[in-house]
Amino acid sequence: MQAQVDIRSWLHKQNDWLQEAADRLLNKGALGQDDLADLVALIKTPVGRKPSTHRPFAELNQGNAAQQELRLIRIGEIAGIENLEPRRPLEFGIHNLSVIYGHNGSGKSSYTRILKKLSGKPRASELKTNVFKAAPPASKCHITSQLNGHESAHEWHVGQPVIEALRDIDIFDSEEASHYLTAESAATYIPPLVSLFEKLAVVVEQVRDMLTAEQSKLVTALPQLPxxxxxxxxxxxxxxxxxxxxxxxxxxxxxxxxNEKHLAVLAERLKTEDPAALAVQKRRTKAELQKVITALTDAARAYGGESIQSIRDLRQTAKESRQAAVEGAKIKTAELDGVGLPTWRAMWEAARLFSASPYPHDAFPVSHDQARCPLCHQTLDELAQRRLQEFEGFVQGKLEADAQNAESRYSQTLERMPKIPSEHEITTQCEAAGIGEQGWPEFFKGFWQSAALARAALASHEAAQPAVPVVSQAANISALTDYQGELEDTAAQHEADAVQFDxxxxxxxxxxxxxxxxxxxxxxxxxxxxxxxxxxxxxxxxKSLTNSRPISTKAAEVTLAVVTDAYVARFNQELRALGANRIQVELVKTRTRNAVVLHQVRLKGAQDARTQPHGVLSEGERRIISLAAFLADVCEKPGSAPFIFDDPISSLDHDFEWAVACRLVALAQTRQVIILTHRLSLYGVLEDLARKVSDEWKAEHYRPMRIESYGGAAGHPADQDVWNAPTKKANNILLNRLIDAKKAGEAGGANAYRALAQGICSELRKLVERSVEEDLLNKVVLRHRRGIQTDGRLRAIQGILVEDCRLIDELMTKYSCYEHSQSTEIPMIIPEEAELRTDLEALSTWREQLHKRRAAAV
Structure with a gap:
């Protein structure tokens, strides 16, 4: 088939994820949540977003699924739904043509509304409870269906999901008639080849909805910018x-x-009222900062490892020089050890100072004959004089001089080491230098504490513990120097601002x-x-890949060839079958929505294309056109499902009524057709047409029924009555009722008997009339019938005797008073049970003898 080849070619041009969706639809018919999740995952991949050609789509070549037969068997146990309270179920049985007669208000439309609602029809009305009674505990009904010969019972409550098994039921009522006449509608049955696009469009929308749902979870957590x-x-x-x-x-x-510094400078510039004064302040701060930098630089150098090592070297040199001097001071004339030691030198220098008092004009040491020792005041002998001169020669010698010089350098170096400031001084210096924050005071306190420990260790000549050098301060000095530069830049900026500032x-x-x-x-x-x-x-x-427009476009193209042309042809065929082809209407395609092609009934040849049929056609024409559109739509569906027609001939004349009845009987040849009507004429026509098919078919498939209302409740299936039962059976019905009347009289007296017997008399009068039509005249002429039936019936009208006419005349005269109003002066007496039975049995006997006479004559 060319359409299949075309669809396969079109699919191979689509992205892989869409091909996967089509492939699954062809295999499964419908997709579940897992399938949709797989498609969402696939569309997110690069492979899923590119066309592919590896799928054969072999299912496109497969035919339709096996056809099924669905039937309605009964509906009953209705509670809490409108005013329906049937005493027993409404039985449809196995008959193909069920005709349900009922007066207005008997419940026909209520049954229709229930069936529309529980089968999921799109234009089903909401079901209400009986507004004249208290709300019931539950609104429900029981319905029995049959699928391919297997019965299923369903209990359905109002508000529950539809009964899936009954979705295929088709129902025609006033709402459907209005829809098919005025609205755009899609064909109810779409071949699988075309329905693929409709399903595919739905899947595309579902994938888009799932992507949108996921996307909606990507909620921003970004704070709002002030x-x-x-x-x-x-x-x-x-x-x-x-x-x-x-x-x-x-x-x-x-x-x-x-950036932070720049912002701080800008903030300061903007809040400064006197930038020139602030420039002076910045430079003053810079000068104080320079003092801090200098002190830190000097201290870091003085208490650094190199400086401490230098001091250690000086100390060692002084020690070694003194040792050399001591060694050199070992004078031969000395009587005691220790000459040259510091204590000895101190004593010697003290003696030098003292000697200037007694011998102010003599050089120390004074060693002439009159001189005395400055220490012990004894006179000096020659040995003592020579010893003093040797001592002085030692003191004035090079070794001693070197020792003194080394010791002096060591002492002076210790003295020159930077002093340690107090914590208060540190805090003050930091504040003055503009570094009172950001941890600088704490840093300096820690640094000077380390320097103090080193100084103390050096001052004690590292006797207790060695001096620990302070850490290198190059980074801190650099940072402070940078800050000093910033102060200078800021000062320069303030000076410039003093001149001009935007x-x-x-x-x-x-x-x-x-x-x-x-x-x-x-x-x-x-x-x-x-x-x-x-x-x-x-x-x-x-989501941009989930546009269903290309699918709708392709669906319209395929549907035009596969669906629309056939739909239009069926509509025209139904118009001819219903005798409405003279009405100037046509079924046209209007548009495509979500891969669904919509059609609408339009006037054919109207000067203004906008003119709608419902504004021009008569009510009867509108009804027959909508019925044709409905039948054209639903009759093509595969399988066999029930058709339900609620007053299908409303507003139709006798010609259209006959055509509709013929069409309904034709439909009943292949499926179950249920007709609800209040027109006795349709009731009679359908019976004739059923018999016209064949007596056997009528006996097997034609089922007349009646429903009635009583006491504010409707939908009661009534027993077969005299008016719609064959005359022989109707005769027996009246005899059985007479038995009930007799029992009522025996129990309740004459009034109880007469209450029932009067109705029997009235029904007997009607039965006599029907006996004339159906028995005496062999149904050649019947009331509520379209024409006279002569085919095969006239020959049977023979042998009518005077006795036949007399009996009919007597019974008609006797019982007319119970069917027609009488003068109040003439009393209407109800026959006794025996008399009434005699007349009923006489009519029955006459009928039996009449048929026997005619059968013998033939």
């Missing part, structure tokens, strides 16, 4: 995160110390920096938002 930053570059960046490059984003999310521009620049700083503080949220926006963009791209 309104004050509107108009800044940061605001523009914040609103365009989805398009920002990696380089731009990385740069925007870094906040450097330089405060508006500076304010904008400050806001821009603040906005940037605020954004960097949200860096985690910003990067998360960028990733979210990327994901949202991915979902938008995926």
């Amino acid at each position: 309104v004050i930053y509107d108009g800044t570059p940061g605001k523009r960046l914040y609103e365009s995160l989805g398009t920002a490059t990696v380089a731009v984003l990385n740069d925007a999310l870094i906040w450097t110390p330089e 405060r508006v521009q500076a304010t904008k620049e400050k806001l821009a920096l603040e906005a940037r700083r605020w954004i960097t503080q949200q860096a985690v949220a910003v990067r998360a938002e960028v990733e979210r926006l990327k994901k949202v963009k991915e979902y938008d791209d995926w």
Whole structure:
């Protein structure tokens, strides 16, 4: 088939995920949540978003599924639904043509509304409870159906889901008639080849909905940018995160110390009223900072490892020089050891100072004959004089001089080491230098404490413990020097501001920096938002692939060839079958929506194309046209499902009524047809047409029924009555009723008997009339019938005797008073049970003898 080849070719041009959806639909008929989840996963892959040709789509060549036969068997146990309270179920049985007669208000439409609702018809009315009674505990009914010969019972409650097994029921009523005449509608039955597109469009929408649902969970956690930053570059960046490059984003999310300093300078500039004075203050702070830097530099050098090692070297040199001097001071004339030691030298120098008092004009040591020892005051002998001269020669010698010089350098170096400031002095210095915050005071206190420990160790000549050098301060000195440069730059800026300052521009620049700083503080949220926006963009791209328009376009193309032409042909055929082909209407395709092709009945040849049939045609024409559209729509469905018609001939004349009845009987040849009507004429026509098919078919498939209302409740199936039963059976019905009347009389007296017997008399009068039509005249002429039936019937009308006419005349005269009103002066006496039985049996006997006479004559 060319359509199959065309569809396969079209599918191979679609993206892989859509091909997968079509393949699963062809195999399964419907997709579940797992299938949809697989399609959503596939559309997210590069492979799923590209066409492929590996699927054969062999299912396109397969025919329709096996046909099924669905029948309604009965509906009953109705409670709490409108005013239906049937005493027993409404039985449809195995008959193909069920005709249910009932007066207005007997419950026909209520049954129709229930069946529409529980079978899921789109225009089903909401079911109500009986408004004249208290709300029932439950609104429900029981319905029995048969599928391929197997019965199933269903209990259905109002508000529950539809009964899936009964979805295929087709129902025609006033609402359906209006819909087919006025609205756009899709063909009820779509061949699988075409329904693939409708299902595919639904799946596409479902995939899109699932993607949308997933996308909706990508909720932003990005904080709202403060309104004050509107108009800044940061605001523009914040609103365009989805398009920002990696380089731009990385740069925007870094906040450097330089940025912070720049912001602080701007803030200070903006809040300064006297920039010249502030420039002076900055330079004063700079000068104080220089003192701190100098002190730190000197102390770091003095108490550093190199300096301490130098001091140690000086100490060692002094020690070694003194040792050499001591060794050199070992004079031969000395009587005691220790000459040259510090204590000895101190004593010698003290003696030198003292000698100047008694011998102010003599050089020390005085050693002439009159001189005395400055220490012991004894006179000096020659040995003592020589010893004093040797002592002085030692003191004035090179070794001693070297020792003194070495010791002097060592002592002076210790003295020159920087003094340790107090904690108060440190705090004051830091405040004055503008570094009273950010931990500088604590740093300096720790540094000077380390220096103090080193100084103490050196002062004690490291006798107890070695001096620990302070840590290198190059980094801190560099930082302080940089800050000093900043102070200078700030001072220069303030001096420039004193001359000219664009405060508006500076304010904008400050806001821009603040906005940037605020954004960097949200860096985690910003990067998360960028990733979210990327994901949202991915979902938008995926959703763009779920456009059902191409599917609808292809569906329209295929449907035009496979569905629309056939639908239009069926509509025209139904118009001819219903005798309505003279009405100027046509069924046309209007548009395609979600791969579903819509059709509508239009006037044919109207000057104004906008003119609608319902505004021009008569009520009867509208009814017959809508019935044709309904039949054209539903009759093509495969299988056999019940057709239910609620007053199908409403507003139709006798010609259309006959055509409709013929069509309904034709439908009943292949499926179950249930007709609800209040027109006795249709009732009679259908019976004739059923007999016209064949007596056997009528006996097997024609089922006349009646429903009635009583006491505010409707839908009661009534027993077969005299008016719709064969005359022989009707005669027996009246005899059985007479038995009930007799029992009532025996129990309740004459009044109880007469209450029932009067109805029997009235029904007997009607039965006599029907006996004339159906027995005496062999149904050649019947009331409520379209014409006279002569075919095969006239020959049987023979042998009518005077006695026949006399009996009929007597019974008609005797019982007319019970069917027609009488004068009040003439009393209407109900016959006794025996008399009434005699007349009923006489009529029955006459009928039997008449048929026997005619059968013998033939």
